[in-house]
Amino acid sequence: MSVDGTSTAQPDEFQPDEFPSDEFVVEARDVVLSFGQTPALRGANLAIARGEIVAIMGPSGSGKSTLLHCLAGILTPDSGEVRFDGLRVDQLRETERSALRRDRFGFVFQFGQLVPELTAEENVALPLLLGGARRAAALSEARGWFGRLGLDGLEGRRSGELSGGQAQRVALARALVAKPDVLFADEPTGSLDSLTGEQVIEMLVASAREQGTTVVIVTHEPRVAACADREVVVRDGKVSGLSLGRVAS
Numbered sequence: 001m002s003v004d005g006t007s008t009a010q011p012d013e014f015q016p017d018e019f020p021s022d023e024f025v026v027e028a029r030d031v032v033l034s035f036g037q038t039p040a041l042r043g044a045n046l047a048i049a050r051g052e053i054v055a056i057m058g059p060s061g062s063g064k065s066t067l068l069h070c071l072a073g074i075l076t077p078d079s080g081e082v083r084f085d086g087l088r089v090d091q092l093r094e095t096e097r098s099a100l101r102r103d104r105f106g107f108v109f110q111f112g113q114l115v116p117e118l119t120a121e122e123n124v125a126l127p128l129l130l131g132g133a134r135r136a137a138a139l140s141e142a143r144g145w146f147g148r149l150g151l152d153g154l155e156g157r158r159s160g161e162l163s164g165g166q167a168q169r170v171a172l173a174r175a176l177v178a179k180p181d182v183l184f185a186d187e188p189t190g191s192l193d194s195l196t197g198e199q200v201i202e203m204l205v206a207s208a209r210e211q212g213t214t215v216v217i218v219t220h221e222p223r224v225a226a227c228a229d230r231e232v233v234v235r236d237g238k239v240s241g242l243s244l245g246r247v248a249s
């Protein structure tokens with residue numbers, strides 16, 4: 001399979017051996033995970049190239065969020081492999097996975113992500129402060145994102161004083177401010193009206209491309225998926241409908 005920019009539709013389930021590992025920054029191989037008696041992933045395979053933007057679609061309950069959580073080291077599979085940059089994420093200790101999430105990944109979720117006691121700019125600065133940056137430098141870097149995302153003048157507001165779309169853009173800035181290798185977004189526009197959602201996704205894609213960030217987006221919305229380089233479908237805990245689309249240069 002090629003990553004040379006041509007789209008080669010592969011309707012069949014992806015076989016992990018087709019992928020040389022070093023081309024891909026995020027990989028799941030035969031990932032199985034159950035919650036008690038409920039199987040969520042039944043042998044999911046996915047490989048994502050560096051800088052690629054991939055949308056994960058599929059019916060409700062098919063395992064999309066569980067797959068994203070496994071890729072991001074939030075959940076540990078019962079069996080199978082999860083790799084980031086070749087590193088076996090599924091074999092790391094919780095402290096190591098937590099450091100990986102903090103230092104290399106960014107996250108955007110559907111709801112309630114901002115710390116309500118902090119101002120918008122303090123929220124954005126948080127990953128830099130957690131990474132050891134000095135407060136003045138972190139806040140200055142954070143403020144740079146407000147103009148870029150159309151948030152000028154909102155730096156001092158708390159989350160209760162922001163609209164849903166504004167809060168989601170602040171959350172996006174916070175997810176990207178530390179220049180993560182991978183941005184994981186779970187229904188990032190799910191709580192927004194369609195126009196606001198479209199603006200947020202356009203900003204997400206533009207910012208990620210500018211930084212060369214790899215993006216994994218779980219979404220129900222075809223318009224969101226259309227902004228990605230590639231769309232995959234999760235059904236009954238497996239990934240199907242794979243094709244390698246355009247890979248951002």
Ligand SMILES: Nc1ncnc2c1ncn2[C@@H]1O[C@H](COP(=O)(O)OP(=O)(O)OP(=O)(O)O)[C@@H](O)[C@H]1O
Pocket residue numbers: 035038039040058059060061062063064065066067
């Ligand atoms: N914490 C949990 N405890 C028990 N079962 C869970 C848990 N999380 C998910 N599941 C179950 O695992 C399966 C996959 O759930 P998952 O949230 O990954 O699906 P999804 O495709 O993201 O769904 P949706 O589109 O509705 O958000 C479902 O059957 C779900 O009920």
